Structure formats: structure tokens, C-alpha cells
Amino acid sequence: MSESGGPDVTQELRLPWDDDPEDLYEHAPCGYLTTLPDGTIVRVNETFLTWTGHARADLIGHRRFRDLLTAGDQIFHETHYAPLLAMQGEVHEIALEVVGADGRRLPTLVNSVLERGPGGAPRIIRTMVFNASERRSYERELLAARRAAESSEQRVRVLQQIVADLAAAPTEAEVAEAVVRAPEPAFQATSTSIYLFDAEGDQLVAVASTDPTTGNWDDMPRSSTRAVAEVARRGDLHVIGSVAEAEAHFPDLAESMRRSERGTVVLLPLTTGPADDQGGPVVLGVLAFSFRDERALTDGELRVIRLLGQQAGQALDRARLYDDARRREERSSFLARTTRALDEEHRLLQRARRLVERVVPEIADWALVRLQVGPAGLVEHHGGPAPDPARIEARTSEAIETAAPVFATDGDGLGCTVLPLIVRGRVLGTLALRMAPDRRGGRAEQMFLVDLADRAALACENARLYEQERAIARTLQRSLLAADVPGADPRFVVETHYQAAAQDMEVGGDWYDAFLITANKLAVVVGDVVGRGIEAATTMGQLRSAIRALASAENGPARLLEGLDRFCDRVDSARMATVVYVEVDLLSSEMAFACAGHLPPLLHEPAGSPQYLLQGRSAPLGSRAGDVRRVEHRLRPAPGSRLLLYTDGLIERRSRGIDRGFEILAREYARRRDAPLKGLTAGLADTLVGRDHADDVCLLCLTLGAEERLERSIGADxxxxxxxxxxxxxxxxxHGVDPDCLNAVLLACSEAVANSIEHGYDDDPFGVVDVTATISADAVEIRVADRGRWRGEDAETAHGRGLQLIYQSMDEVAFDRAGEGTTVIMRRHRGAP
Amino acid sequence: MTDQWVSFSRRGAAELVHLKGEIDLANANDIGRAIVARTTSASAVLIDLTAVSFLDSAGVRLLDYIVGDLDDRGKPIRLVVGERGAARMTLQLCAFRADLLATDLDRAATELGG
Structure with missing residues (x-):
């Protein structure tokens, strides 16, 4: 109350925070709803109506709270909210979306309390609704952020897996295989392809795809206008977000996107990173992946995509280096094996053969080596089919003229590389190869071929030098052996034979020699120098000269060997040579010999069987361990004796012992007692060693004096x-028969033997004709006997001249047809007929 | 294969055949074929036997055939043999006509050329 009579302001005065309860209810900062237990709204405040845009009249008594919720929340209301409220009597902070009058959704948080009547029955529900719009969008952001983080994490996992795969991929193909599998799990791409540059970097080759039906699957040159090549040249990531965008920049890509129904394409260059000297990364290929829909890529995704490009590029680079290393290893191994294989052969022809056989098929399908040696040159080829001769000829000439390799190029129509074989600046020849196209070109491959040519050239040159040395040694040896053996002396005959080893062996040091020391003293020698080749041939020549110089009328064999021992002190290569040296006094027929470690001479006297002369033996020349007290032996063989000197090649064979060799030689020698001397040594060599012998063979047969009686058996040939x-x-x-008589007897004898062969044996090659000649002071008598069928009547007509010659050249002629066959006995006086 | 026994040259208009070594049953046929191949159209033939160290009846038969062939065609032929030696002996024993034999190559060539 106020005494001034003014209004009772205390009555009227309301403090600002002294809210009117009604107003507070209506305009509280949250919505209030009061509903019946079934949810029917019986009271609602203004705030709720303002938020939702509903009219009070539409709600009160007409709608239930749940009717205002979204469909999903209505279900939630039935399954969670209502039961919870019924059980607990209250619920808190239930998130529900309320649908406004205009259909807008209002995120809310709801608290409700159930009021019960005195009997405990539900009476009323009071609900407080908080506007949660801000909170929900914040939650959504949180959720989106979490999802982004999750997908990023997945992407990173995929990429980590890919990086691990890349690291484990040893070859380019495996790297490509791993990269092409990345974009689908990492970015949900629809399909992916990978293009790689070839070894020379000129050609982009499509190597793998997850869906080869999309895109242009042809290889393209680096300069192509196609999108992939364009991006490869630029080296930058390109995202073509839509067909329209492609249309503007890459028409070929737009076309392919339309055809395969793609909305977005990513072209990612695979780069080695900025390692190249020229600056800027080296592009090894392009990864192309696409999305069915138009897809915007986030910065994070783009970063990851670029990273993928670098990782893949580096893996490719590593795989290429690894491939290179492996190829280098293969090449050097091939070179090493080839060099070894060539070294196994010494002869030029065989080496050339080896070379082409090594090259084909390992690195080429056809190869030809041509060497400019000798008058005809040497050509060896392997594999096939051979290319056009005229064109390969032209290419070969070019390689020889320029002394530089001519490499095959694609589309040259020949596909052959020609390499000059150069040693010490000289073109020795050429090696032509046809290699598989994938081995052509390539700097490393060319270096490899040049290296191969160098090695081949050296191997061929060495073989050529070897051949040359071998030829020189052979010539030297031949020239020493061919020196005139004394003949035309009726007191002795020398027959020699030299046979070189049949297999590709160097010349040996075997030699023979025969010379007159004085008019009446003959020396014969057979020796064998240790070793082979030009040194052995030279030493042999020196020893041969030394023996000729040391031989004298007075010295004799033992003194001569002592001289040779001294010679070895100066010429060491002569040491351990073996020599058999024989001197014959042609007047007394006395023979003196000494054997320095050599095989014993074999003597066959007219009566008896052959004997090895085991006397007069001492150690090889210059021997330090052996007994070099030189001894000699003298004997006087009967006239007509044959002495055989030989080298070990004649009797030594791997398949039989040396004793057996001696035995066979003696037997064969005896068997040929009646064979003509001419051809005897060759015949022995033929029988004892045959054609396929591994060692040189040297024989010398000396016949001394004239037999009293000449007995020969010859084949009917x-x-x-x-x-x-x-x-x-x-x-x-x-026997000193004068020339006229000699010629007459030879003619008659020849005619008689010819008659036996032609008529007695009718040219039967197994027939044998025995000839015996005896001589006395006044006459020569010849008997020619065959065991064939005599057909004298033929002889009288067709070969009358032969018989006529026999009658005319001999003094007495008799035919004896008493036994088997026919014997002609002819006699001529030693004076003129 | 007969080169070691027979070789050929020209002497004026005459075909000159050089024989050497031993001619016998074993090689006479081959030598004969080689000579005939060269002399069958020759207008004159000289056969030099001075280097022959042996001649048997097969060799005589061969020479006899060649002489007969040239005689038939009316062409001259001379066999040059040394003063001595195996070939002269055999041909003399077979009594070859004296007009066929000559001892000097140059003189025989002159005779044929004239």
C-alpha cells in the first residue's frame, strides 16, 4: 500500500526475472507437450508450435506425439521410447526428429515424465522438447569426418598392400600386374589399364587391364596424339572429369568413354621421381583408370594417386634394372661359356663350327661365320632358313669395308646383324646372325654382340696362328724327312715310310735319316724327340744335323752318342730324345749300332726268323738318371738281310701291351720276307697301326747286299x-749284272708274271705268283710259278707278243705244266745274248 | 691320273707326247686312252720315250695301236728312243719298223715338219 495515494507500485512492480508462469510456459526456450497416456496431445506451448509451424488447434485433441515424428522415429518411439517410459516413468535425451507442418525435419532431444494417478494408473505424460539442430549437424560432421578417415585409412591400407606387392615384384610384368589392381579397391574405380614404354622408350605398349574390352588396346608411338601418349609426354596427372571435358582436350578418349560408358577417367603417369639428369621425372608408363559416374576426387585422393604413380614408377624402374642385370648376367655367362667352348678346339675349322653351334639356337636362329683365310676362305653356318644370299652379301661387304657392325633394324627386310671379326685392326672375317626381334636393338644388346665378335675374332685368330704354326712344323718336318736317301748303290737299299697322326695332332718329333759317311760307309738313323709341334720339329732338325756332323769314319756309334749327350747340354729340347744309330761298312758288310733309349732294331737274315737286337743299349740322350755310358754292338749279317728301324707309334697301342706289339711286328715282318722291299714299310705301318692312329709313325728298312737267291711271292695284281x-x-x-742283260731279264720276268696273272689266274686277285731268281757266274735263271689254269692257246693269239718277247730276250725258255699250274723257267747268259 | 707317266706339248704342227717311268700291264691302258684322246685328230705325232725306264708288251701293244691309227689316216708318227735303254730294247725285240724310230727329238721334229 502507498500513503501518497499513488498506485501501489509494489503491487505492480515485477522484477525482470520474476516471470509470469504462463508466459514462461508458453515461451520457454524449449517445447512443452502434455499428452494423455496414449499420446494424444492435450496441451502444447508456443515455442513448440513456432518451431514446427503447427497450429495449436490442429494438435490439441487431434494428434498424438508420435504422429509428429519421422517414419523411422515413429518405429523407435513404439519400440524404445514408449516401453521405456512405461517402465521407468521417465526417459531422457531421446533423439527424435519432428516433422514440421511444411515437412521440414527438426532434430530434437526429448525428455518425458509419466504422471500417475493416486491408484498408480498413468494419468498424463509431460514432454520437454529441445531443439537439437546444431548438435545434429555437428554430429553429422563428426560422422562424415570419421567416415572420411575410415575410407582414407582403407585407401592407405590398399596402397600399403600395393607398395608391398610392388616391392616383391621382380619383373616388369609383375609390377604392372600389381599396379593395375590398385585403383579399384583404393578409389572404387570401375576398371584400370596400364601402358608401359618399351625398352627403347619409343613405343607405349598396353600390357595389362582389368577390363580389356574398354579403351583403345593398340600400342602407340611416343609421339601419338592419343590421350595416354599425351599424358605420358607431359608427365602430369590428368583427371578428365566428364565426357564433355574429354571432348575438349582428348577426342579419342571422349569416344572411348562414351563407348564404354565412363564418366570420369584418371590418367596417371608412372614416374621414377626426379632422378634423371636432364631434369624432370622419367615417365615409364601410364596407369589409366575410370569411373562409371562422374566422380570428383578430393585433394587427399589426388595426393594418394600421385604417390601411387611414383611408387609404381620406382618399382618399374627397379624391375627394369633388375631385368637389365639379369640379362647382363646371362650375356656374360654366354660369353664365358662360348669362350670356353671355343678354347676346347684347336683347329680353325672346328672353332668356326663351334662358334655357330654356340650362337644357334641360344641367341640366334641362323648364324654364319666367314673367315678370310687361305685361297678359298672358310665358311661355316648353322640354323636356318638361310637369308637372301645377295642381301646378306651386301651387308657383309659393308661390315668389312667399314670395319664396323651392321645391326639389324626393324623393317630392314633381312633381320640379320653382321659383325666384323677384327684382330689387331685387321678384319679377319665376319659373323652374321639372325636374332629374334625382341633381342634386336638396345644399346646393351649391341655392346654384347660387339663383345661376342671380339672374343670370336680372337679365338679364330689364335686358331689361325695355330694352324700356321702347325703347317710350318709339318713343312719343316717333311722337308727334313724328304732329304735324299742314298740309292742307286747295288750294295744296299733303303726304304722309308712316314705317317702323320690321323687325328688332329700336332706334328711329332719322329724322324729317319740315311746318308753315306764315306763312299763305303753308310749310316741310318731313326729317332724320336720329346714333345710335339714346331719346337719338336726344330729340335729334330738340329739333332739330325748334329748326327750328320758327328758321324765320321773313325768315331763309331758309341762315340757319336757321347757327342749327342754333349749337344743336349746346349740344346735342352733334345734331352731325352731317343735314337737308334747304325753304321754299315759296305766293303766288309760289318754293322755297328747303338741304341739310346730307342726301341730295338729288328733284323731278318735270309735264313731264320726276325730277331730284335737288344745289344748296344743305353739311356736316352742327355739323360740324367739313366746310364749314359754309351756302348755299341757289332755284327756281320748275311747278304740280303733286312734291318728295320722304327718309332714307338708302330707298336704302341692303347688296346695292347708293348710285348704283344713286338710279337705282332716280328710276325708281320717275317710274313713279308718274300714281299718286294718297295712298299714293305708302308705295308707294315698299314697292318700294324691302320689309318686311325693317334701317333706319328716312322720306319726305315735297310736291305744289305744281294741275296744269293731272290725269292718273292706277289699277289696276282x-x-x-x-x-x-x-x-x-x-x-x-x-750282283753286277750288266744293263742289257738286266733289262732283258726284267722284261722277260715281267712278261711271265703278267702272263700268269692274266691267263693263269684270269685276274683272280687271290692268286699268288712265286718268283725265284738265282745267279751264277755265267747265267741268271728265273722261275715264275702260278697255280692257275693254263690257257696256252689264248696266249698264242692275243698275247703272242708277250711270249715272243720272253723267247727273244732269254736264251732258254721252258714251260712246266706237270703239277698244279704252270712254271716258266727262263735262263739268260750274262754275256750278250 | 696318268699325269705321272704322260704329258703333252706341241712341236710345230706335231703333237708331242712325253712318256716317262715304267709302262707295263698295270698302267698301259690308261696311258693309251690319254694319248689317243690327244692324237686322234693330230696331223703329226711325236712320242718321246727317252725317259721310259721299262716297257713291256702291253706298252708295245699301245704304241702299235697308235702307229696303226696314224698310218691309216696317212699322218706321220715318230717314236723317239735313246741310243740304249729299256724302251729301245723292247721295241727292237718287237721289230718295230726302223722308219718309226728316232734317236733325236729335234731331228724327228724337223722330219715331221718337213
């Missing part, structure tokens, strides 16, 4: 008549 005649000529001369 016209060629044998000349051999018989040679023996008989020597025998007749040895």
Missing part, C-alpha cells in the same frame, strides 16, 4: 709287277 721289278733290278745290279 698287275700293280705288284712294278714292285717285284724294283727288287729284282736291285738284286741284279747288286
Amino acid at each position: 698287275p700293280l705288284q709287277i712294278a714292285l717285284l721289278r724294283a727288287d729284282m733290278r736291285g738284286w741284279l745290279a747288286g
Whole structure:
């Protein structure tokens, strides 16, 4: 009350925070709803109506609270909210979305309390509704952030897996395979392809794709206008967000996007990173992946994509280096194996053969080596089919003229590389190869071929030098052996034979020699120098000269060997050479010999069997361990004796012991007692060692004096008549028969033997004709006997001249057809007929 | 294969055949074929036997055939043999006509050329 009579301001005065309860209810900062237990709204405040835009009249008594919720929240209301409220009597902070009058959704948080009546029955529900718009959008952001983090994490996981795969991929193909699998799990791409530059970096090759039906699957040159090549050249990541965008920049890509229904394409260059000297990363290929829909990529995704490009590029680079290293290793291994294989052969032809056989098929399908040696040159080829001869000829000439390799190029129509074989600046020849196209070109491959050519050239040159040395040694040896053996002396005949090793062996040091020391003293020698090749041939020549110089009328064999021992002190290569040296006094027929470690001479006297002369033996020349007290032996063999000197090649064979060799030699030698001397040594070599022998063979057979009686058996072969005649000529001369008589006897004897061969045996090669010649002071008598069928009537007509010659050249002629076959006995006086 | 026994040259208009070594049953046929191949159209033939160290009846038969062939064609032929030696002996024993034999190559060539 106020005494001034003014209004009772205390009555009227309301403090600002002294809210009117009604107003507070209506305009509270939250919505209030009062509903019946079934949810029917019976009271609602203004705030709720303002938020939702509903009219009070539409709600009160008409709607239930749940009717205002979204469909999903209505279900939540039925399944959670209502039961919880019924059980607990209150619920708190239930998130529900309320649908406004205009359909807008209002995120809210709801608290409700259930009021019960005195009997405990539900009476009323009071609900407080908080506006949660801000909170929900914040929550959504949180959620989106979490999802982004999750997908980023997944991307990172995928990428980590890919990086691990890349690290484990040893080859380019495996790297490509791993990279092409990345974009689908990492970015949900629809399909992916990978293009890589070839070894030379000129060609982009499509190597793998998860869906090869999309895109242009042809290889393209680096300069192509296609999008992939364009991006590869630029080296930058390109995202083509839509067909329209592609249309503007890459028409080929737009076309392909339309065809395969793609909305977005990413072209990612695979780069090695900024390691290249020229600056800027080296592009090894392009990864292309696409999305069915138009897809915007976030900065984070783009960063990861770029990272993928670098990782893949580095893996490719590593795989290429690894491939290179492996190829380098293969090449150097091939070179090493080839060099070894060539070294196994010494001869030029065989080496050239080896070379082409190594090259084909390992690195080429056809190869030809041509060497400019000798008058005809040497050509060896392997594999096929051979290329066009005229064109390969032209290329070969070019390689020789320029002394530089001519490499095959794609589309040259020949596909052959020609490498000059150069040693010490000289073109020795060429090696032509046809290699598989994928081995052509490439700097490393060319270096490899040049290296191969260098090695081949050196191997061929060495073989050529070897051949040359071998030829020189052979020539030297031949020239020493061919020196004139004394002949035309009726007191002795020397027959020699030299046979070189059949296999590709260097010349040995075997030699023979025969010379007259004085008019009446003959020396014969057979020796064997240790070793082979040009040194052995040279030493042999020196020893041969030394023996000729040391031989004298007074010295004799033992003194000569002592001289040779001293010679070895100066010429060490002569040490351990073996020599058999024989001197014959042609007047007394006395023979002196000494054997320095050599095989014993084999003597066959006219009566008896062959004997090895085991006397006069001492150690090889210059021997330090052996007994070099030189001894000699003297003997006087009967006239007509044959002495055989030989080297070990004649009797030594791997398949039999040396004793057996001696045995066989003696037997074969005895068997040929009656064979003509001419051809005897060659025949022995033929029988004992055959054609396929591993060692040189040297023989010398000396016949001394004339036998009292010449006995020969020859095969029924016209060629044998000349051999018989040679023996008989020597025998007749040895007995001092004058030339007219000698010629007459030779003619008659030849005619008689020819008659036996032609008529007695009718040219049966197994027939044998025995010839015996005896001589006395006044006459020569020849008997020619065959065991064939005599057909004298033929002889009278067709070969009358032969018989006529026999009658005319001999003094007495008789035919004896008493036994088997026919014997002609012919006699001629030693004076003129 | 007969080169070791027979070789050929020209002497004026005459075909000159050089024989050497031993001619016998074993090689006479081959030598004969080689000679005939060269002399069958020759207008004159000289056969030099001075280097022959042996001649048997097969060799005589071969020479006889060649002489007969040239005689038939009316072409001259001379066999040059040394003063001595195996070839002369055999041919003399077979009594070859004296007009066929000559001892000097140059003189025989002159005779044929004239």
C-alpha cells in the first residue's frame, strides 16, 4: 500500500526475472507437450508450435506425439521410447526428429515424465522438447569426418598392400600386374589399364587391364596424339572429369568413354621421381583408370594417386634394372661359356663350327661365320632358313669395308646383324646372325654382340696362328724327312715310310735319316724327340744335323752318342730324345749300332726268323738318371738281310701291351720276307697301326747286299709287277749284272708274271705268283710259278707278243705244266745274248 | 691320273707326247686312252720315250695301236728312243719298223715338219 495515494507500485512492480508462469510456459526456450497416456496431445506451448509451424488447434485433441515424428522415429518411439517410459516413468535425451507442418525435419532431444494417478494408473505424460539442430549437424560432421578417415585409412591400407606387392615384384610384368589392381579397391574405380614404354622408350605398349574390352588396346608411338601418349609426354596427372571435358582436350578418349560408358577417367603417369639428369621425372608408363559416374576426387585422393604413380614408377624402374642385370648376367655367362667352348678346339675349322653351334639356337636362329683365310676362305653356318644370299652379301661387304657392325633394324627386310671379326685392326672375317626381334636393338644388346665378335675374332685368330704354326712344323718336318736317301748303290737299299697322326695332332718329333759317311760307309738313323709341334720339329732338325756332323769314319756309334749327350747340354729340347744309330761298312758288310733309349732294331737274315737286337743299349740322350755310358754292338749279317728301324707309334697301342706289339711286328715282318722291299714299310705301318692312329709313325728298312737267291711271292695284281721289278733290278745290279742283260731279264720276268696273272689266274686277285731268281757266274735263271689254269692257246693269239718277247730276250725258255699250274723257267747268259 | 707317266706339248704342227717311268700291264691302258684322246685328230705325232725306264708288251701293244691309227689316216708318227735303254730294247725285240724310230727329238721334229 502507498500513503501518497499513488498506485501501489509494489503491487505492480515485477522484477525482470520474476516471470509470469504462463508466459514462461508458453515461451520457454524449449517445447512443452502434455499428452494423455496414449499420446494424444492435450496441451502444447508456443515455442513448440513456432518451431514446427503447427497450429495449436490442429494438435490439441487431434494428434498424438508420435504422429509428429519421422517414419523411422515413429518405429523407435513404439519400440524404445514408449516401453521405456512405461517402465521407468521417465526417459531422457531421446533423439527424435519432428516433422514440421511444411515437412521440414527438426532434430530434437526429448525428455518425458509419466504422471500417475493416486491408484498408480498413468494419468498424463509431460514432454520437454529441445531443439537439437546444431548438435545434429555437428554430429553429422563428426560422422562424415570419421567416415572420411575410415575410407582414407582403407585407401592407405590398399596402397600399403600395393607398395608391398610392388616391392616383391621382380619383373616388369609383375609390377604392372600389381599396379593395375590398385585403383579399384583404393578409389572404387570401375576398371584400370596400364601402358608401359618399351625398352627403347619409343613405343607405349598396353600390357595389362582389368577390363580389356574398354579403351583403345593398340600400342602407340611416343609421339601419338592419343590421350595416354599425351599424358605420358607431359608427365602430369590428368583427371578428365566428364565426357564433355574429354571432348575438349582428348577426342579419342571422349569416344572411348562414351563407348564404354565412363564418366570420369584418371590418367596417371608412372614416374621414377626426379632422378634423371636432364631434369624432370622419367615417365615409364601410364596407369589409366575410370569411373562409371562422374566422380570428383578430393585433394587427399589426388595426393594418394600421385604417390601411387611414383611408387609404381620406382618399382618399374627397379624391375627394369633388375631385368637389365639379369640379362647382363646371362650375356656374360654366354660369353664365358662360348669362350670356353671355343678354347676346347684347336683347329680353325672346328672353332668356326663351334662358334655357330654356340650362337644357334641360344641367341640366334641362323648364324654364319666367314673367315678370310687361305685361297678359298672358310665358311661355316648353322640354323636356318638361310637369308637372301645377295642381301646378306651386301651387308657383309659393308661390315668389312667399314670395319664396323651392321645391326639389324626393324623393317630392314633381312633381320640379320653382321659383325666384323677384327684382330689387331685387321678384319679377319665376319659373323652374321639372325636374332629374334625382341633381342634386336638396345644399346646393351649391341655392346654384347660387339663383345661376342671380339672374343670370336680372337679365338679364330689364335686358331689361325695355330694352324700356321702347325703347317710350318709339318713343312719343316717333311722337308727334313724328304732329304735324299742314298740309292742307286747295288750294295744296299733303303726304304722309308712316314705317317702323320690321323687325328688332329700336332706334328711329332719322329724322324729317319740315311746318308753315306764315306763312299763305303753308310749310316741310318731313326729317332724320336720329346714333345710335339714346331719346337719338336726344330729340335729334330738340329739333332739330325748334329748326327750328320758327328758321324765320321773313325768315331763309331758309341762315340757319336757321347757327342749327342754333349749337344743336349746346349740344346735342352733334345734331352731325352731317343735314337737308334747304325753304321754299315759296305766293303766288309760289318754293322755297328747303338741304341739310346730307342726301341730295338729288328733284323731278318735270309735264313731264320726276325730277331730284335737288344745289344748296344743305353739311356736316352742327355739323360740324367739313366746310364749314359754309351756302348755299341757289332755284327756281320748275311747278304740280303733286312734291318728295320722304327718309332714307338708302330707298336704302341692303347688296346695292347708293348710285348704283344713286338710279337705282332716280328710276325708281320717275317710274313713279308718274300714281299718286294718297295712298299714293305708302308705295308707294315698299314697292318700294324691302320689309318686311325693317334701317333706319328716312322720306319726305315735297310736291305744289305744281294741275296744269293731272290725269292718273292706277289699277289696276282698287275700293280705288284712294278714292285717285284724294283727288287729284282736291285738284286741284279747288286750282283753286277750288266744293263742289257738286266733289262732283258726284267722284261722277260715281267712278261711271265703278267702272263700268269692274266691267263693263269684270269685276274683272280687271290692268286699268288712265286718268283725265284738265282745267279751264277755265267747265267741268271728265273722261275715264275702260278697255280692257275693254263690257257696256252689264248696266249698264242692275243698275247703272242708277250711270249715272243720272253723267247727273244732269254736264251732258254721252258714251260712246266706237270703239277698244279704252270712254271716258266727262263735262263739268260750274262754275256750278250 | 696318268699325269705321272704322260704329258703333252706341241712341236710345230706335231703333237708331242712325253712318256716317262715304267709302262707295263698295270698302267698301259690308261696311258693309251690319254694319248689317243690327244692324237686322234693330230696331223703329226711325236712320242718321246727317252725317259721310259721299262716297257713291256702291253706298252708295245699301245704304241702299235697308235702307229696303226696314224698310218691309216696317212699322218706321220715318230717314236723317239735313246741310243740304249729299256724302251729301245723292247721295241727292237718287237721289230718295230726302223722308219718309226728316232734317236733325236729335234731331228724327228724337223722330219715331221718337213
